[in-house]
Amino acid sequence: MKNWLSLVALVLALHPGFTQTTISGRVTDNKKHALIGVSISLKDGYDGATTDSSGLFSFKTTEKGRQIIVASIIGYRPVEQAIEIGAANINVDLQMKEEVSELKAVVITAGTFEASDKKKTTVLSPLDIVTTASGNGDITGALKTLPGAQQVGEHEGLFVRGGTATETKIFIDGTLVNNFFYSSVPNVAQRGRFSPFLFSGTVFSTGGYSALYGQALSSALILESIDLPERSQATLGISVIGVNGAYQKLSKNKKSSWGISYGYTNPALAIKLYKSVQKYSNYPVFHTGDANFRIRTSQTGFLKYYGYFSGNQLAFRTPSIDTLGYKDAFALKNFNMYHNLSYRENIGWKIKLNAGLSYSNNKNDISSRLNDQDNKEVVLQGLEFKNFGLIQKGDYLNAKMVFERRMRGLTMIRFGGEYNYSNDRSDFTNYNGQAFNSRVRENLATAFAESDIYITNDVAAKLGTRFEHSALLNKVNFAPRVSLAYKLSRQDQASLAYGIFYQDPETQYLPGINPLGFSKATHYILQYQKVTNLVTLRLEAFYKKYEKLLKTDFTYFGQQMVAANNNGYGDARGFEVFWRDKKTVRNLDYWVSYSFLDTKRDFLNFPYAIQPSFAARHTASVVLKKFVTKWKTGFNASYNFASGRPYYYIGYDDNTHAYKFDDIGKTPDYNNVSFSINYIPGIGKQNAKMFAVYVLSVSNIFGINQVYNFQYSYDGSRKEAVIPSVKTFVYIGVFISFGVDRTQDAINNNL
């Protein structure tokens, strides 16, 4: 009896569940800081604990023998350690390593502004682009409130850090876009062709951009189009300048969509109301249509197509500066189409493919005539050059392929190639019918490779290089790019960037009279950035060196400038401040940006290096946004400032056969205050059948006299201010979307 009673006691003692051991310890990160909320467990068992505010844990277990203790918490790599549980209590200290993750890792940001929903370093959201008062609903309009960009009003495009508009290239879904803006009209900046609502991500680089992009000496604007729309819907927009309608259909399985839109723009009413400087004989009329389809081809695959067609024409007269009492009559007809097909997919071996193909075709038919008081065409002796016709035709094909392979952690390599074909033809017809034709064809082949190297969460480098071959120039270039980023603390980081950038000579000055080469810019950028959820501070200093800029000379009886050589040069240095704050004043979101720019260049027909007319020394913007929930109304205001820009008349000295500055001046400072209101009665109502946004926006609300620049008569004897075509512009519009509510469909489908 006694024997087996003791046996029972022994068996019970050995049976799990009858004796307990305490396991305790402390969990820290690799800097010995306590980690709070770490889950501690014995593998495949219930027992465990969570660390407290000192990183300490303690729990009892009945498990015995060899066990594996596991520690896990979001953002750190799980740690496993074998322990031997006997009768005695156990103390285990564990150390965890931070996971290199996109949320915590340092981001290479030198020179870059990003607008996106997804990434944490974004400075703007896509919504900000359309709600910036001075932006007029135009993508580049909003970007002009960021440091680095100039307030140039007489010409479209982004003038970045002392660069011309042609030094900024724009990319949609990876491929270059030619003719992003509507065709140039003298002294009137044109809008971008594409609606900001097409894009979900915007990266605006004011320098030091990735080796995946090229042919831009100053800046790259990288736009990413949206994938699938949220739902099927029809939209209708009516405004003082036109109407547009669109239909978007999302398939039932939410894997594909298609859409079409048409827009008719005719600002005749607005022009009459606001009395434009230009007297129109043909009011501008724009027809635009687009079509798209988007298909999710697999879990990771996506195919997108976007096609765009536009035709527009206008004609106006302005008093001629070249001869008093006469008028300059300008007429433009433009046809443009653009097709973009892009595809992305994981193709195995951890490789992601991004491929894009775009084709565009552009035709400008420009007529310039001198008119007398009765609007009759006249040819005056000595002013024959005032009468000409110009037909410009261009075909552009861009193809790009990028392979991306993720290595350990966030480290990745990208490589690929790009091919750009352009064929520009221009037919120039003189006053007497004499024709001059020119053809410029370029085949640019590029290979590039780039690597993001994450050493830890705190240190990252981007090393890249680009190799281009131009058939037109019969030359190659090799452009290395380097960026470094170092995380100073959880919220702030410092970055450095260096890079070499090459660009073809501008087509408008080609063919040149001598063999030409690439123009070259070297960027050095130093950045400090602090980003919290509500406050962003960004400080950047840069130096940019220009070499081999294009110099021009006259041909065609002294009428047209053509490229002569690559002897131009220049530099730009400056610093920029950006501050955005959503915290200090409740419900008020504002940003302030300031740019200081010191630049000089000798290019085109400049006699020597001076500050160019498109570069202001000081530029600043203040943007305010306040959404009043009670009124369902957003109030947006912005103030833009630019110090005076230089202007000059470049004459030709027949004796010395050299160009000289005959006159140099400086424009008054530029000030602009814009205001806009968005009234959104349907906001917050989910599944509303109709959703409307009412917009009222007023540019230059105080009617301040603005002078963009000065223009001279052909002989430099007279000059006049280039001013906005209307002083104060009031825009009123309503955008209505009729959502096809498919919540019920979605539910039924999934059941």
Add this chain to the structure above:
Amino acid sequence: MKQVFVILLAFITSLSVVGQSDKYVKTMESKMVAVDSTTTPAGLIDLANSFQRIGEAEKNQWLPYYYAALLSARSGYMLSNGQTPGPSVIDPIADKSEVLIKKAEELAGKNSEIYIVKKMIATLRLMADPMNRWQTNGPEATEALAKAKELNPENPRTFLLEGQDKFYTPEQYGGSKTEAKALFEAAIKKYESFKPESSISPQWGLSTTKYFYSLCK
């Protein structure tokens, strides 16, 4: 002696067998007590962790994962209280919760309770950045709640969540304290008739509903 050994062996074996399934239910039951009463982020994380441990030990039970997901999501809500920690803080929590609820769904298939948690995750994300997310996470939350209702119209928690939405949404955006009150009332009625499938099946929410109901008076 032989007999004794056989009996003993049988006893030990039965102890182990009963021990296994009993241990699961017993442990679950002991943790369930705290589901309604825990409100601090640290407490919720601790509780979520213990459910996750059970889930990973059991491997084929959906309930531990379900509770772990629910409580992680709630820990996110508690962080959101009164302030806006933003996507950088909230998104990892929502991501974790989503992983857990997916595991629960793989084991249990679609059910009303799982969609309740999915709705909570979508709303959590929405709250992290309402201006930029109401058009995506908003409909996602509505859809998940509708589905929860569709799958079990008698689930009182659908009424509780709908009531909370009405309660917190400003009136200009379609919120209403009176509508919220009616929904909390309806929820309380549903709770009265609601019979959980087992002692460890989802049954939380009555005390929360009563608390919100008292705020509507």
